[in-house]
Amino acid sequence: MILTDINTFSSKFEEKIKGNMIHLVSHFDTDGITSAAIMSTILKRLDAQFSLKILKSLSKEDIQDFPKDKILILLDLGSSHIEELSSLNNQVFVIDHHEIKDTTDTTKINIINPHLSKEYENLCSAELCYLIGRKISSENQDLSHLAIIGMVGDTMEKHINKTRDKIIKDANVKVKKGLLIYPSTRPLDKALEFSSKPYIPGVTGDPKGVYEMLREAGIEKIGKTFKALIDLTDQEMKNLVTSVMLRLSSDNKEKEYLGNLFLVKFFNKIEDAREVSAMINACSRMDHPGIALAFCLGSATAKKRAERIYVKYRQHIISGLKHINKNKKIKGREYIIINAQDKIKDTIIGTMASILSFSSIYKEGTIIIAMAYNDDKIKVSSRMAGRNPKSPRNLKELMESVAQTLGGESGGHKHAAGCMIKKEHENEFIKLVKKKLDVEIVKV
Known part of the structure; x- marks a missing residue:
């Protein structure tokens, strides 16, 4: 069991x-930032001296540049x-949840990863860090809310296993069923206007469309503002769900867009964990991971800055979605390739792919490949459409195969993966991906 592994690792x-x-x-994503906030607090409480670096991705060059005299x-x-880390003379600890090759030799480093446990439990890195901290000292229970935010950031909230349930109880989180539009604690008109998960055609990014839908659902302002999602009556929620579903085209849409809302105490207020997660993510994607970390650690100044960055980030998201909608895409059977080049930030292209994968624009199982320039390289993000796609295809293997051919690097999961390649291989990458996907479709 993972908790047995945690105990051994923690000691x-x-x-x-x-x-x-x-x-x-x-x-630098939400899971990584909350993991860093949890671990840095644990280390401070142990009076340990440490330096900290936040990375967009880990490369061989990064590993070569690691300090030689530190754990x-x-x-x-x-x-x-693992191979590169095992070759270092440093004592190495890895706390991660990403997939790992079965043939990988992990004996030369210290690693905790659910994929290596005898009984797999779907846990994110922030949850693993929290469990380690909780084992070291009960004082660290006050970090449990960060584990929940990290978990929500990695979209694992649909699956509440035994270990996750314990963390939820430690954090005293209120779990409420509802429409998966966030923030559920803010005025509904703004939540709908900036809704990207789901992306609601004719509503997202369109204030007139928002008011039209709310009028249709019989939801009116109280004074000068609309209610928050969590304050709707049962009938208002039913009406809103109906209005939203009419605008979406997915077969299992009601099941997809209704789920658990996690309400956490953050800065002495009850907040929607998805909103906090999105703010953390926004700071990193807008090149401010330090502000994201300080926000997690409770800085009031960082909170104000994070809120301003988040507004800009949401504007970038809406602008990016409009760009993708208007511009040409490469379409194949059960796949689509979006080459944004320099029109969308490389730090946001993965978010774009995720939004589209949850949007119901593409049928479940469709592979979405999104590309954006990153200086002299190209950041590639791949996602499989649908909330629980059952396709036998593996995006981690696809990205790994193409990246290796072109001398790039890759990582991720079966349904969400990415890679980094040199810009000079742009056209070759597209040809290779098309060839591999067309062959796979014939096999399937």
Whole structure:
């Protein structure tokens, strides 16, 4: 079981870091940032001295640049680079949940990864960090809300396993069933206007469309503002669900867009965990991971800055969706390739792919490949459409295969993966992906 593995890992972790300098490395998404916030707090409470670096992705060059005289702790990354990490003379700890090759030799490093556990439990890196902290000291229970935010950030909220349920109870989180539009704690008109998961045709990005739908649902302003989603009556919620579903085209749409809302206490207010997660993610995607981390650690100044960044980020998202909608895409059987080039930030292209995968624009199982320039490289994000796609195709293997052919690097999961290639291989990449997907479709 994962908790047995956590206990073993935690004991060795606490023993090895005593009196040593530590270099903490974490991914820049919500799970990575919350993992970094949890782990940095744990280390401070242990009086450990450490440096911290947040990365968009982990490359071989990054590993070569790691300090040679410090213990390395990698959070939410590392599983795709076990061989390189094993060759270092450093003591290495990896806390990650990404898929790992069955043939990988992990004996030379210390790793906790649910995929290596005898009984797999779907946990994110922030949850793993929290469980380690909780094992080290009960004082760290106050970090449990960050684990929940990280979990929601990695869209794992549909599956509440035994271990996750314990974390939810530790965090005293209120779980409420409802329409998966966020923030559920803010005025409904604004939540709908900026809704990207789901993307609602004729409503997202269109204030007139929002008012028309709310009028149709019989939801009116109270004074000068609309109610928040969590404050709707049962009848108002039913009416709203009907109005939203009429605008979506997915077969199992009601099941897809109704689910758990996690309400956490953050800055002494009850907040929608998805909204907090989105703010953290926005800061990193807009090149401010330091603000995201400070926000998680409770800085009021960082909170104000994060709120401003989030407004700009949502504007970028709406603009990006409009660009994708208007511009030419490469369409194949059960796949689509979107080459945004320099029109969408490389830090946002993955979010675009995710939004489209949940949007019901494409049928379940459709592969979405989204590309954007990153200096002299191209960031590629791939997603499989649908909330629980049952396609036998594996995006991690697809990205790995193409990236290796072109000398790039890759990582991810079966239904969500990515890679980084040189810009000079742009056309070759598209040809290779089309060829591989066309062959796979024939096989399937």
